[in-house]
Amino acid sequence: MKNPPVFLLFPPGWIYTTGGSNLALPLLKGYLEASGIETYLFDLNIGLSDYFKIKISNCKIESACEIPSLENLNKPYYLSQDKMSAIAKPYGATWDIQLGFNYDGCSFSSSDEIRKFSEFNSPFDSYYDEELINQVEKLNPSIIGISVCSAAQLLTTFQIVRILKRTGYSGKIILGGNIITRLEKSFLKDWVFELIDGIVVFQGEIALSSLYFALQIGKELDYIPNLIWKKKGEIKKNKIEYLPQKDFGRPSYVNLSFKSYWGINYIPVLGSRGCYYGKCTFCSIPFAYGNNGFLGHDNPLSVYDDMVNGFDLSGINNYKFMEEALHPAILRKLSDKIISENFDCEFEGYARLDSFWQDEKFLQNISKAGLRKVYLGLELITSDKRGLLNKSDSNKALEMLKKFSDAGIKTHIFTLFGYPGTGIEEAVNTIEFVLQNKNLIDTLDIFPFYYAKHTKVPFIDIINNKAEDWALEHKYMPAIEEVLTMAQTSELCYQLEDIIWNEIPKWLHPIYRLYSPWSTKESNNNTVIKEQFTYV
Numbered sequence: 001m002k003n004p005p006v007f008l009l010f011p012p013g014w015i016y017t018t019g020g021s022n023l024a025l026p027l028l029k030g031y032l033e034a035s036g037i038e039t040y041l042f043d044l045n046i047g048l049s050d051y052f053k054i055k056i057s058n059c060k061i062e063s064a065c066e067i068p069s070l071e072n073l074n075k076p077y078y079l080s081q082d083k084m085s086a087i088a089k090p091y092g093a094t095w096d097i098q099l100g101f102n103y104d105g106c107s108f109s110s111s112d113e114i115r116k117f118s119e120f121n122s123p124f125d126s127y128y129d130e131e132l133i134n135q136v137e138k139l140n141p142s143i144i145g146i147s148v149c150s151a152a153q154l155l156t157t158f159q160i161v162r163i164l165k166r167t168g169y170s171g172k173i174i175l176g177g178n179i180i181t182r183l184e185k186s187f188l189k190d191w192v193f194e195l196i197d198g199i200v201v202f203q204g205e206i207a208l209s210s211l212y213f214a215l216q217i218g219k220e221l222d223y224i225p226n227l228i229w230k231k232k233g234e235i236k237k238n239k240i241e242y243l244p245q246k247d248f249g250r251p252s253y254v255n256l257s258f259k260s261y262w263g264i265n266y267i268p269v270l271g272s273r274g275c276y277y278g279k280c281t282f283c284s285i286p287f288a289y290g291n292n293g294f295l296g297h298d299n300p301l302s303v304y305d306d307m308v309n310g311f312d313l314s315g316i317n318n319y320k321f322m323e324e325a326l327h328p329a330i331l332r333k334l335s336d337k338i339i340s341e342n343f344d345c346e347f348e349g350y351a352r353l354d355s356f357w358q359d360e361k362f363l364q365n366i367s368k369a370g371l372r373k374v375y376l377g378l379e380l381i382t383s384d385k386r387g388l389l390n391k392s393d394s395n396k397a398l399e400m401l402k403k404f405s406d407a408g409i410k411t412h413i414f415t416l417f418g419y420p421g422t423g424i425e426e427a428v429n430t431i432e433f434v435l436q437n438k439n440l441i442d443t444l445d446i447f448p449f450y451y452a453k454h455t456k457v458p459f460i461d462i463i464n465n466k467a468e469d470w471a472l473e474h475k476y477m478p479a480i481e482e483v484l485t486m487a488q489t490s491e492l493c494y495q496l497e498d499i500i501w502n503e504i505p506k507w508l509h510p511i512y513r514l515y516s517p518w519s520t521k522e523s524n525n526n527t528v529i530k531e532q533f534t535y536v
């Protein structure tokens, strides 16, 4: 008899203006299938935008970006946003392109509110009944795994779990993903474990495959790493293990409806797991990888194979590297391979301003291989205060921006204002710097400092608020006089953002980001070599 499969869900609440799928589920699917477990994945975000027909068409994006004025960029964006708002309004809710779905009065930071509001009817219920439950009944999976990677997905996850229970699904429901890992102990609540069977923290590959086989043979679950589950009425936390480099799996992109993602699509790939530096005081981004946010580099030739496999499946030859910081150990060999195989592709990724990017020969080679854009954490352009962030990168930002530009590589700049010990002067200097060098910058983000869970930042005191037990960021107050309050920081960012919106709207606008930096536009999006969503 055929063994039951695993069904992986990516719940609504993920941002629509990314251009490609999240990588968590393709990685899990690839690993589980290599272990002999039939696995299906379902991105409900894309399912919903297809269902309600709210995608912004590529030709509208392309024509808005020809002259990227605020008016032109806003037009297609708000056509879709208005449609989404109208769908949510009768439910006393909002559905936002970037922030996801939420009810008026519900805070994602409060477990009590998620518990309460997840019992409400949602505009997605008919879709869940027609599409999701239908698939669950056909597949009859032994495990449904739900990956929660944004706060907005907490609400929809519990709505889905309640529907699964109501319709009689009797297999195991397991939650995992970045947010679940970051919430850690505050997630371990009786009401949560009445609805689900367990959570997996950090990387889920070994936990899910071990769980699958344990269920098949009726074995105890105590030995399964990274699993938190209910044993005889008690919530039990198994030992934590970090995914060793030898167990890095290959992503499987089958089941992804590539042609449905908004904008010029890319395939997500991964060269390294986490951030090779990982010591910036304010940053908890790579935390969920485990092992202080870094598990190691992958084999560049295997990454090349992933790129080719993705292209063979989808016809897409744009790629986004999802690691927190591209590393030369991957880039050098990968570029050589791409060039020697004459593989026509373009790619982008996040990067640190580290000195290897000053090597012009390296830049030319990687540009020739297809690197089109890097996303750089500049934070603040200031010599004396930057040390507070413990970033330890090069102080030659301008020189590097010029070299990227000379090599034909676009740049995105992340700024961060209001970090304790820095203030208005540093923020204004940074904005002046980017505006003076606007020809070297393609897009930009202004972030107010936020005190992320799992980080330790001096000169501020946490304000404890029991009602916000699922907050991913602490509220804080200055511990010394020079530090800006949260309100001052947010006002500062608001005002500086306003300047950018007036001067260079394409820097901040999500529509432009769906278009830049790819030069192969419409053509690769319309070619889907194999149809993906074919379950049973």
Ligand code: SF4
Binding pocket: 275, 276, 277, 278, 279, 280, 283, 284, 285, 286, 324, 325, 352, 377, 391
């Ligand atoms: S800010 Fe960037 S470089 Fe620093 S730890 Fe986070 S991901 Fe790494």
